[in-house]
Each structure stands twice: as C-alpha cells, then as structure tokens.
Amino acid sequence: MAYEAPLEKYPVKIREVILGGGEKARKIGGENALPLHFFEGSLPNPPGLALEVLDTRPENWAPWILEPFEDVASDPMSWAKKCVEEFGAEILCLRLLSTDPAGKDASPGEAAKTVEQVVKAVDVPLVVLGTGDEEKDSQVLIEVARVCSGKNFLLGPVLKGNYQEIAQAALEHGHCIVAQASMDANLTKELNIALCKFFPPERIVVDPTSSALGYGMEYTFSIIESIKLFGLADRDNMMQMPVFADVGIECWRTKEAKESRDQGVLWEATTGITFLLAGANLLVLRHPEALRLIKKITTP
Amino acid sequence: MALKGADIMKKLPKTNCKECGCATCFAFAMKLATGGAKLDDCPYLDPEVRTELESAMAPPVKLVTVGTGEEALVIGEEEVMFRHEKTFFHEPGLAVLVSDREGEPEVEEIIARIHELRFERIGHTLRVNLLALSNESGDRDTFVARVGKASKATDLPLILISGDTDTLFSAAALCADRRPLVYPITAENVSAAIPKIKELGVPAGVKGESLDEVISVTSQLKDAGIEQCVIDPGSKDLLEGIRDQTLIRRAALKKGFRPLGYPTMAFPCFMYQDKFEEALAAAALMIRYTGIVVTSLTEKDLVFPLLVHRFNIYSDPRRPMTVEEKVYEISHPDENSPVLISTNYALDFFIVSGAIEEANIPAFLCIKDTGGIGVLAAWTSGKFTGEAIADFLAKFEVESRVKHRKLIIPGVAKKLKEELEEELPSWEIILGPSEASDIPKFLSEKWKA
Known part of the structure; x- marks a missing residue:
C-alpha cells in the first residue's frame, strides 16, 4: 500500500478582515486551511495577538501581571505606548472598564475621550471593548464610533440585544465589529445572519465567548473548532468570519494564575495557543510574555 | 477504516444457520459492523476470510501499552480528528527526560521530584506518567547502571533512549518485565532490533526522518509480527509536529493506512531551549494527536498547567463534567x-x-x-x-x-x-x-x- 500524504484542500476561505488604517493596518483571517496547516493551504495572515490596555487602573491584579505595566497603569496612553514600543504589540485592545454601570459608570463622552487620546498616542489597530452590559455598551460604543469616525476600530461586544444600534453606528463611521454569542455555534450563525442583512460580512469578527484553562477551556476550544469546520469544510459562508478570543481577562481571574508568575504566564499562554489551534484569528492577551511565547512557537 | 455491514455480508457463508444467535447472516453482519458481535460467533467462517475481516475491522490506530500494572500507559485506538466529533479516548503520556550524565543520586532526586508532580482535580489524579532515560553519555555501562537504578526507584513506565542498539537492548533486558519503550528503532537498526524486540516482548519506539522512513520501519516490524509500536516522525519544531501528527492521524483514520496506524510521540525537549516555549509546544502537541510527549520539565509551575490542559482536552464532550456532591x-x-x-x-x-x-x-x-x-x-x-x-x-x-x-x-x-x-x-x-x-x-x- 503506497503512501500518499492525505492533504485536505478547501475551496473556500475565511474572510479577510482589515483592522486599523495606514501603514500599521493589520489583516486577520483569509486562510483556506486549518490553523498552522502551512503544509496544505494558504495562511496569508498570522493570528493577531493583541495586548490589553485598561482605561482605569486595574484592581486586584496579581503582582506579576501588574508588574509589566506598574509605571503606566494609571494612564491608558502611556500603557498603550509601552505595549507597542516595548512589548511589540501589533494590535491593542482597549477595555473601557470605567464605563461599567456596576462600577465607576463613566459616561460615553468620557470613555470616548480616552479612546481618542489613545488613538493619538499609537498608530496600531485598536480593538475597543465595552463591559458586556447591553444597554451601556450600546451608548458607549456608538459614541466611540462617532468620535473616532473612520479609524476602523474593531468594536465589541455586539450582542443579540444591541447589535442593531452598534452595527449601524459602526457602518456609518467605518468600523468593524465583534459579534458575540455565548458558547453555541448556532447562535453565532444566527447573529451573523441578522447582521449581514445590513452590515458587510467582511467587517465582522465572531466571539463565541472564552474561558480559561481549567474553567471550561475545552468548551470554547470545541466551539471555535466547529465554527471553523462549518466555514471551511461545510462551506457555510455565515461561518467564515474570523474568530476572536478574549483570553487574558479569563485567565488572570483564576486562582491558579494568581498563585505564581510562571504558572500565570503559562496559564494564559496555554489557553491562548489552544484557541489559536482551534482556529481563533485574534487573541486578546494580558501578559507580554504570553504574547512572546505564542508568537515564537507559531511563527514559521 | 470501519467496515460497513454490507461489505461484511459479502464474506459470510450466507446460510442463515442461526448458530451465531442472529436470525440471518445479514443481521450478524450488521452486528459485527457496530461491534455488537464477534467473528468467533460464526462457526463456518473460512479461516482466510476470517483473517481478512479481522484485519479490516481492527481499530485504525493500534492500542499500545507501555509499562505494567497500575502505572501502565495505554494509548491509541483514537477514532476522530476533532474532539467534538466524539471524544479523544486515551490521554497522552507526559514523560520527563533524564540524561544518564546525571549521577545516581541526581537520578533518584529527579524521580522523587516527578513523583511529587501529582495533583487532585475534581476527583481525578493528574500526574506525570513516564520517565525517559537517555544515553547521552554514550557509555554502555553507565546507561545500564542508571536504568537499573531508575527501574527500582519508580513504578512509572520507562522510555529507554540510546543511539547504540546493543546498549539499548542491554538496558531493556534488565527491565523487560516492565515493558519499557525502546527508542529509537530506525531504518538502520531495525533488522538487528527485530529478534531482540521479539525476545524481550517490549514496545518499539519507531523513529524516521520522514513519514516514508517511518512506514518502511513499521512495515518491517509488522512483517516480523511486531505491532506494539509508537511512532516518532522526527518533527523539529511545533509546526513540523502539527504537520506530521495531523498527516499520521488522517492517514490512519481516513485512509485506513495501516503502516501509520499507531500512536505517536514527540520531543518538545529537543525542539526548544526555553522551558516555557517547550511547555507550550507540549500543550499544542497534546491537542494535535501526540500519544507521548517528552519534556525536560519538572517544575511544578510549568507542569501543572500542562496536566490541567491534557485533562481538559481529553475530557469527554458527550458527558457533562461533574464534581462531587x-x-x-x-x-x-x-x-x-x-x-x-x-x-x-x-x-x-x-x-x-x-x-x-x-x-x-x-x-x-x-x-x-x-x-x-x-x-x-x-x-x-x-x-x-x-x-x-x-x-x-x-x-x-x-x-x-x-x-x-x-x-x-x-x-x-x-x-x-x-x-x-x-x-x-x-x-x-x-x-x-x-x-x-x-x-x-x-x-x-x-x-x-
């Protein structure tokens, strides 16, 4: 029995989404093969590895996750600059924690002002995330979309309850969106179908919601993997959006990550590479060392 | 590749004698296809047809055991490419590499450390489960002495690694009753190794620089009646590893290609200098089908995430995970x-x-x-x-x-x-x-x- 390498070719590809603008604009997606399968397909864009920046000084962070940002943690602009200049982040994710209605409850105007300042400080693409509160995020993200019109941010999370308003604003002001549906590939597809009635599919990134190693990581893994296979193997064009995974926030709240620096870094890096292997095209990470590790072993 | 009932039916006597307990040969064939009946149940099967059916119905990835007793590692018999299609069945072994350049007290000390790498998590014990001894010294007596010492100091299954075939089998002879995995069996040494593998009854760690080379070695072993094999495709980094592991699993499952129908192994310890990179590559290789992952890691903070990771990926998606009431x-x-x-x-x-x-x-x-x-x-x-x-x-x-x-x-x-x-x-x-x-x-x- 002669051996012939059992290669698999897909006649379709994941949509390519462009984030940001100018020289530092970054593409994600565009592949017609499974993650890191350089031997049988084309993977034109490496997975996006974004570092997270908070708009308020973090509370209750373990010392080793705060340490890289200690000097800049109260100032989102310096924090953003440090991530780009010192840690080599090609994408940033600005989390508007201050807008949390259960916390500081900052106004949409205040939040948008911070975003405006950060976007002046760095030239890499920005992911801008609300706190997941449907109502408040809707106000905040619409304001951000307006104030930073044309900056081509990736705005999210856009949910079943607020997709119409936010996507409309993103459309008017030239931004992409993260469509979030919790842990169910069918819900991801439903939301995509609803969005695509008025929103361009090549500006949608999907988030099936993440979890950390030891805390449901395998569920997220299998959902991302099945979304990718629906898209590539079953050629479902409503499942061909790049996948987003919010890794750092999930990992650094676990007690294992808070136990030691080395264990924390690996907790995040392991969760990150697991989602990358499932098919995630954009990971949001917190520790610069987790980013370095993932990049190092997945770059050809 | 699983046989369909209709394919099996063609080979049966078609007498509907009912002696197998089924009403018709067709019913028997359907039962065989789903594993509900055994070939032995049919008293009239032609011996040649029986052998043919037996090999066609065998699981596409051979089940292989390394070690003995409670600590034995059982890998193989995987059925899917993606865990959501069914589940991954046999957790990969995590091995720690120890060089025979270490003195005897150091080897004992490392073994003691490995024994401590055991953790309880929702009613399961997570642990490092193999010791890989490498003949880095190149000296035969040293290797044999270290293997002798280690086999007394631990019940964990052993992987014996030596580029010198005589040294390898001298050490294996010392602890053959423990079913160590002997490595590497290559295109160069396979002929010399076959009689010794048969004599000692140990599993063979097959290494090739390419899949073609692996195939040539496993085919020779199979012809000699040796099927307890674990394949190392010689991957040099994670990306090669993902390629090789994926092609091996696919060839076995989707093409029914027997010469690659064995569990596999990989060596992140030789791929990366940095321990974090090594640990991360090990985690990735566990997702992508590797049966035994050999690392140099004994630090709790690096090993524990890897063990939780393996436990997560190999949990059965068909059953909800539960904790004790x-x-x-x-x-x-x-x-x-x-x-x-x-x-x-x-x-x-x-x-x-x-x-x-x-x-x-x-x-x-x-x-x-x-x-x-x-x-x-x-x-x-x-x-x-x-x-x-x-x-x-x-x-x-x-x-x-x-x-x-x-x-x-x-x-x-x-x-x-x-x-x-x-x-x-x-x-x-x-x-x-x-x-x-x-x-x-x-x-x-x-x-x-």
Whole structure:
C-alpha cells in the first residue's frame, strides 16, 4: 500500500478582515486551511495577538501581571505606548472598564475621550471593548464610533440585544465589529445572519465567548473548532468570519494564575495557543510574555 | 477504516444457520459492523476470510501499552480528528527526560521530584506518567547502571533512549518485565532490533526522518509480527509536529493506512531551549494527536498547567463534567459564614467557587448532585427542586454547621425560592445574583449573618 500524504484542500476561505488604517493596518483571517496547516493551504495572515490596555487602573491584579505595566497603569496612553514600543504589540485592545454601570459608570463622552487620546498616542489597530452590559455598551460604543469616525476600530461586544444600534453606528463611521454569542455555534450563525442583512460580512469578527484553562477551556476550544469546520469544510459562508478570543481577562481571574508568575504566564499562554489551534484569528492577551511565547512557537 | 455491514455480508457463508444467535447472516453482519458481535460467533467462517475481516475491522490506530500494572500507559485506538466529533479516548503520556550524565543520586532526586508532580482535580489524579532515560553519555555501562537504578526507584513506565542498539537492548533486558519503550528503532537498526524486540516482548519506539522512513520501519516490524509500536516522525519544531501528527492521524483514520496506524510521540525537549516555549509546544502537541510527549520539565509551575490542559482536552464532550456532591468549605468558613447552593455541573462549580474566593469572604458552597446539568434544567427535571435541596441540607447536616438560617440560591432560579420557603420554613431564602461574576459584589454588600 503506497503512501500518499492525505492533504485536505478547501475551496473556500475565511474572510479577510482589515483592522486599523495606514501603514500599521493589520489583516486577520483569509486562510483556506486549518490553523498552522502551512503544509496544505494558504495562511496569508498570522493570528493577531493583541495586548490589553485598561482605561482605569486595574484592581486586584496579581503582582506579576501588574508588574509589566506598574509605571503606566494609571494612564491608558502611556500603557498603550509601552505595549507597542516595548512589548511589540501589533494590535491593542482597549477595555473601557470605567464605563461599567456596576462600577465607576463613566459616561460615553468620557470613555470616548480616552479612546481618542489613545488613538493619538499609537498608530496600531485598536480593538475597543465595552463591559458586556447591553444597554451601556450600546451608548458607549456608538459614541466611540462617532468620535473616532473612520479609524476602523474593531468594536465589541455586539450582542443579540444591541447589535442593531452598534452595527449601524459602526457602518456609518467605518468600523468593524465583534459579534458575540455565548458558547453555541448556532447562535453565532444566527447573529451573523441578522447582521449581514445590513452590515458587510467582511467587517465582522465572531466571539463565541472564552474561558480559561481549567474553567471550561475545552468548551470554547470545541466551539471555535466547529465554527471553523462549518466555514471551511461545510462551506457555510455565515461561518467564515474570523474568530476572536478574549483570553487574558479569563485567565488572570483564576486562582491558579494568581498563585505564581510562571504558572500565570503559562496559564494564559496555554489557553491562548489552544484557541489559536482551534482556529481563533485574534487573541486578546494580558501578559507580554504570553504574547512572546505564542508568537515564537507559531511563527514559521 | 470501519467496515460497513454490507461489505461484511459479502464474506459470510450466507446460510442463515442461526448458530451465531442472529436470525440471518445479514443481521450478524450488521452486528459485527457496530461491534455488537464477534467473528468467533460464526462457526463456518473460512479461516482466510476470517483473517481478512479481522484485519479490516481492527481499530485504525493500534492500542499500545507501555509499562505494567497500575502505572501502565495505554494509548491509541483514537477514532476522530476533532474532539467534538466524539471524544479523544486515551490521554497522552507526559514523560520527563533524564540524561544518564546525571549521577545516581541526581537520578533518584529527579524521580522523587516527578513523583511529587501529582495533583487532585475534581476527583481525578493528574500526574506525570513516564520517565525517559537517555544515553547521552554514550557509555554502555553507565546507561545500564542508571536504568537499573531508575527501574527500582519508580513504578512509572520507562522510555529507554540510546543511539547504540546493543546498549539499548542491554538496558531493556534488565527491565523487560516492565515493558519499557525502546527508542529509537530506525531504518538502520531495525533488522538487528527485530529478534531482540521479539525476545524481550517490549514496545518499539519507531523513529524516521520522514513519514516514508517511518512506514518502511513499521512495515518491517509488522512483517516480523511486531505491532506494539509508537511512532516518532522526527518533527523539529511545533509546526513540523502539527504537520506530521495531523498527516499520521488522517492517514490512519481516513485512509485506513495501516503502516501509520499507531500512536505517536514527540520531543518538545529537543525542539526548544526555553522551558516555557517547550511547555507550550507540549500543550499544542497534546491537542494535535501526540500519544507521548517528552519534556525536560519538572517544575511544578510549568507542569501543572500542562496536566490541567491534557485533562481538559481529553475530557469527554458527550458527558457533562461533574464534581462531587458535598459541602465545599471555601477559605475556612465559620458558623457565621454564608451558605450558597449550586449544581454539580463542573463549570458552574468552578465559576461560582472562583467568584467566592475572589470575594474574599469565607463561605460554605453546597453542591447538589444534578447529574452535571445546570440550575434551570436541573430544576425542570426535578433534581434541583425545593424538596431535593431540603434533603441535601439534611443529609449534609448543614444546620449544624452555621448559626444562621440563610440560604443563597442562584439568581436564575426564581421559582425555586417559593418552593424552598415552603420546604424550609425556618430558613430565609435569598435570591443571589444571576451571574456568578456578580457574587463578590453581592456578598460584600449584602451578606450579614
């Protein structure tokens, strides 16, 4: 029995989404093969590895996750600059924690002002995330979309309850969106179908919601993997959006990550590479060392 | 590749003699195809046809055992490319590489450290499970001495690694009753190795610089009757590893290609200098089909994430993960601490217990067995009702543990509150938050004994 390498070719590809603008604009997606399968397909864009920046000084962070940002943690602009200049982040994710209605409850105007300042400080693409509160995020993200019109941010999370308003604003002001549906590939597809009635599919990134190693990581893994296979193997064009995974926030709240620096870094890096292997095209990470590790072993 | 009932039918006597217990040969064929019957049940099968069917029906990835007794590692017989299609069956072995340049006391010390790398997690023991001894010294007597020492110091299965075939089998002869994996069996040494593998009855770690080379070696071994093999395709980094492991698994499952139908191994310890990179590559290779991952890691902080990772990826997606039914004490609660109740769905448990820990308020977390289903589904199916929870509180004598009578229930279970108020008139039933992430705020603002 002669051996012939059992290669698999897909006649379709994941949509390519462009984030940001100018020289530092970054593409994600565009592949017609499974993650890191350089031997049988084309993977034109490496997975996006974004570092997270908070708009308020973090509370209750373990010392080793705060340490890289200690000097800049109260100032989102310096924090953003440090991530780009010192840690080599090609994408940033600005989390508007201050807008949390259960916390500081900052106004949409205040939040948008911070975003405006950060976007002046760095030239890499920005992911801008609300706190997941449907109502408040809707106000905040619409304001951000307006104030930073044309900056081509990736705005999210856009949910079943607020997709119409936010996507409309993103459309008017030239931004992409993260469509979030919790842990169910069918819900991801439903939301995509609803969005695509008025929103361009090549500006949608999907988030099936993440979890950390030891805390449901395998569920997220299998959902991302099945979304990718629906898209590539079953050629479902409503499942061909790049996948987003919010890794750092999930990992650094676990007690294992808070136990030691080395264990924390690996907790995040392991969760990150697991989602990358499932098919995630954009990971949001917190520790610069987790980013370095993932990049190092997945770059050809 | 699984045979279909119709294909099997063609080979049967078609006499419908019923001696196998089935009404017709066709019914027997269908049963054979789904594993419900054995070839032995048919007394009239032609021996040649029997052999043919037997090999066609064998699992596409051979089951291989390394080591003996309770610590034996069993790998192979995997059925899917993606875990959501069914499940991954046999957890990969995590081996620690030890060089024979280390002195005997050092080897013992490393073994002791490996034995400590055992952790309990929701009723499962997570552990490092193999010791790989490498003949880095190039000296035969040293290697044999270290293997002799190590085989006495640990019950873990051994991997013996030596580029010198005589050295390899001298060491293997010392501990053959322990079924060590002998490595590497290559295109160069396979002819010399075959009689020794047969004599000692040990599994063979086949190494090739390419899959073609691996195929040539496993084919020669198979012709000699040796099928207890583990394949190392010689991958030099993670990307090569993913390519090689994927092609091997696909060839076996999708093409029924027998010469690659064996479990595999990989050596992240030779791929990366940096221990974190090595650990991360090991995690990635576990996702992508590797049967034995050899690392140099003995640090708890690097090994523990890897073990939890393996446990997660190899958990069965067809069954909800559960935790033990009991009252969990979080951060040393006392008689004034809050009492919360939830289901034994493992994810809920982790999230809720994590949130309580984050709140920094000691508490009793009552975990009721609901068969691993979440709050609402469990309430609907009668496993998380007022009556069931009252029984739980009695069974675990919760009233004797606290002075107060306040029970915090999941916020999504609004109807449960009324049921409990009826069942437990002496208790105040408090509706907690609907999202576990709001527990810290809830406890710090609302809790008073």
